[in-house]
Amino acid sequence: xxxxxxxxxxxxxxxxxxxxxxxxxxxxxxxxxxxxxxxxxxxxxxxxxxxxxxxxxxxxxxxxxxxxxxxxxxxxxxxxxxxxxxxxxxxxxxxxxxxxxxxxxxxxxxxxxxxxxxxxxxxxxxxxxxxxxxxxxxxxxxxxxxxxxxxxxxxxxxxxxxxxxxxxxxxxxxxxxxxxxxxxxxxxxxxxxxxxxxxxx
Amino acid sequence: xxxxxxxxxxxxxxxxxxxxxxxxxxxxxxxxxxxxxxxxxxxxxxxxxxxxxxxxxxxxxxxxxxxxxxxxxxxxxxxxxxxxxxxxxxxxxxxxxxxxxxxxxxxxxxxxxxxxxxxxxxxxxxxxxxxxxxxxxxxxxxxxxxxxxxxxxxxxxxxxxxxxxxxxxxxxxxxxxxxxxxxxxxxxxxxxxxxxxxxxx
Numbered sequence: 227x228x229x230x231x232x233x234x235x236x237x238x239x240x241x242x243x244x245x246x247x248x249x250x251x252x253x254x255x256x257x258x259x260x261x262x263x264x265x266x267x268x269x270x271x272x273x274x275x276x277x278x279x280x281x282x283x284x285x286x287x288x289x290x291x292x293x294x295x296x297x298x299x300x301x302x303x304x305x306x307x308x309x310x311x312x313x314x315x316x317x318x319x320x321x322x323x324x325x326x327x328x329x330x331x332x333x334x335x336x337x338x339x340x341x342x343x344x345x346x347x348x349x350x351x352x353x354x355x356x357x358x359x360x361x362x363x364x365x366x367x368x369x370x371x372x373x374x375x376x377x378x379x380x381x382x383x384x385x386x387x388x389x390x391x392x393x394x395x396x397x398x399x400x401x402x403x404x405x406x407x408x409x410x411x412x413x414x415x416x417x418x419x420x421x422x423x424x425x426x427x
Numbered sequence: 428x429x430x431x432x433x434x435x436x437x438x439x440x441x442x443x444x445x446x447x448x449x450x451x452x453x454x455x456x457x458x459x460x461x462x463x464x465x466x467x468x469x470x471x472x473x474x475x476x477x478x479x480x481x482x483x484x485x486x487x488x489x490x491x492x493x494x495x496x497x498x499x500x501x502x503x504x505x506x507x508x509x510x511x512x513x514x515x516x517x518x519x520x521x522x523x524x525x526x527x528x529x530x531x532x533x534x535x536x537x538x539x540x541x542x543x544x545x546x547x548x549x550x551x552x553x554x555x556x557x558x559x560x561x562x563x564x565x566x567x568x569x570x571x572x573x574x575x576x577x578x579x580x581x582x583x584x585x586x587x588x589x590x591x592x593x594x595x596x597x598x599x600x601x602x603x604x605x606x607x608x609x610x611x612x613x614x615x616x617x618x619x620x621x622x623x624x625x626x627x628x
Contacts, residue, residue: 381590381618388589389582417582424625 236274238264240288243281244328251329252282286330286345293321294352301356307364308422311357315386315414318353322390323407350387354379361425371427382421389413437475439465441489444482445529452530453483487531487546494522495553502557508565509623512558516587516615519554523591524608551588555580562626572628583622590614 242263246255257278261268275281300313325331358379364370390410402410443464447456458479462469476482501514526532559580565571591611603611 377617378621381614381621384590384593384614385586385618386589388587388592389585391589391592392585413582413585416578417586420579420582420622420625422625424621424623 232274235270236284237288239271239274239281240284243285244288247285247328247330248324251327252285253329253332257281282330285328289321289325289328289330290345290349293317294349296321297353297356301360307360307369307425308419310360311382311418311422312415314356314360315411315418318386319407319411319414326402350383354383357382364422364425368427370422370425373425378425382418385417385421386414389417433475436471437485438489440472440475440482441485444486445489448486448529448531449525452528452533453486454530454533458482483531486529490522490526490529490531491546491550494518495550497522498554498557502561508561508570508626509620511561512583512619512623513616515557515561516612516619519587520608520612520615527603551584555584558583565623565626569628571623571626574626579626583619586618586622587615590618 239260242260243255246260246263257268257271257275260281261271264271275284296317297314300310300317303310303313354376358375361370361373361375361378365372365375392410440461443461444456447461447464458469458472461482462472465472476485497518498515501511501518504511504514555577559576562571562574562576562579566573566576593611
């Protein structure tokens with residue numbers, strides 16, 4: 227039971243941090259404010275997260291878990307391949323916007339570029355694997371022509387990333403405007419339709 | 428005639444610099460060495476290029492002109508859309524490899540990031556415009572379905588860029604291996620075929 231309580235408290239801290247970050251950004255939020263929100267001592271906060279970096283990574287991890295759980299649910303759903311990929315793009319879009327609001331790119335990039343790179347590399351691989359499954363399902367249904375699904379998934383995910391990176395001169399950034407997000411969303415939708423048509427029988 | 432002579436000398440300097448940069452890299456080449464290669468005084472070198480940055484930009488400009496002249500020739504050629512785009516990708520590939528050997532990314536990035544960004548942004552726009560023309564020709568021949576060619580060209584060029592940037596964690600870089608270049612070349616070929624199939628009638 228002790229372990230459960232610890233996990234529960236950890237989750238509550240992350241949830242409180244997520245709320246604060248969403249409204250004020252990660253850089254402007256203090257450990258003090260989070261402790262106050264939770265009516266707990268700073269000491270107990272530091273018991274779970276020895277420093278702000280640890281908290282940022284905790285939040286990043288939690289956000290990632292939520293993202294992948296949603297993405298996976300969509301990926302395993304039924305329907306035409308293009309519709310599944312469009313829905314996955316929508317989940318990605320909503321998550322990217324929320325993630326920018328947390329200002330975690332800024333905070334993490336300033337401090338731990340390498341680790342952040344790893345996190346995004348891992349995320350990209352997971353997204354690629356999910357996409358490969360969606361393409362395989364399309365082939366199995368007879369909708370798409372047989373192909374190397376892993377390779378096609380790499381092409382698709384990399385291209386989608388290219389469309390997004392175009393906004394910020396090739397770098398991950400928090401400074402993307404509403405309008406910029408909307409442009410990329412439209413580009414990615416059009417692109418997905420063309421790419422899947424190109425893979426059809 | 429005086430102007431012609433000046434232009435000629437400027438071209439000769441750039442050519443000598445290109446040779447040196449190709450063999451030893453821009454960062455390791457001195458103005459002295461270029462003057463020696465040309466059997467001219469350092470003073471007359473500095474008359475045309477007040478500093479090494481000016482020379483680097485001269486070389487970059489020249490390389491860009493050659494690149495675009497070749498790309499344009501291919502873009503205006505005849506044949507199936509996919510073949511023209513594949514040939515354009517090949518020109519881009521050869522140029523990118525040569526450009527990396529010059530080590531100009533490294534040198535320019537260290538000193539004048541903004542201007543380099545502009546140069547690449549302009550290049551991207553020119554490539555996009557050329558691609559739009561190729562797509563329009565494909566539509567006119569009845570090979571491709573009617574579409575917004577400017578928009579489709581943006582999607583294509585951005586995706587191709589995304590496939591390339593994947594190698595260097597989203598940044599322009601000189602540090603791309605032979606093997607890395609070959610991977611991107613294959614990805615871009617496969618991608619071009621799928622994209623154009625997706626635009627067909």
